Amino acid sequence: MRFDVMPGDPKFGKLFPCVCTAERQQAKLSRELSSLSQLDSLRHLTFESFDPSMRGTESAFRIAREYARATDGWLVLHGAVGVGKTHLAAAVANAYAARNAQAAVYFRVVPDLLDQLRATFDPENGVAYDERFQQIRNANLLVLDDLGTEHTTAWASEKLFQIINHRYNEQLPTVITSNARLDRIEDRIVSRMLDARLSRYVFVDADDYRVRGFTQSQELR
Helix, strand or coil: CCCCCCCCCCCCCCCCCCHHHHHHHHHHHHHHHHHHCCHHHHCCCCCCCCCCCCCCCHHHHHHHHHHHHHCCCEEEEEECCCCCHHHHHHHHHHHHHHHCCCCCEEEEEHHHHHHHHHHHCCCCCCHHHHHHHHHHHCCCEEEEECCCCCCCCHHHHHHHHHHHHHHHHHCCCEEEEECCCHHHCCHHHHHHHCCCCCEEEEEECCCCCCCCCCCHHHHHC
């Protein structure tokens, strides 16, 4: 369809999808990203299945649940291994997907995301790669899990920055988890992660739930 606007208007002379076509395109995008996302295997990670009584997790649980209700801006969950960051990030994504059936939600561990992009990259024919890259960076909700664990080649650093910078500029809902020291993450990414105008940074100071209750006597058996 074309908009009936005067010459000089940004929409003048351009073709735009009608409502029905836009809905079909959104449904297709949602299906494609869902097939690429790791969220299907994490459907059991919800706010209801999270134990907020674990020491040090109460604030992170409350903030993540508040974020899930509005899903506005960024949420950064930072802390050691096993403190529940991935669980809370998945809970946000699952809650968002449940409210927005046609939304394009993409949840991926960062090294796996970069591997996925490499698999579609073909210098001779970049169409599939360009389409996949655009789908990921424009997802309605993007969850980047374990930022800082990726192998930092120049290509990987640049692709990751392009995704993060685009979402920062467009202020698109994004959740990031990391157990890496901030000085091990690229400065220009950290700067955007910690921008209080857009991002809610939460340090989760808790024990590793995976080894909670594991005693020295068990270790010696």
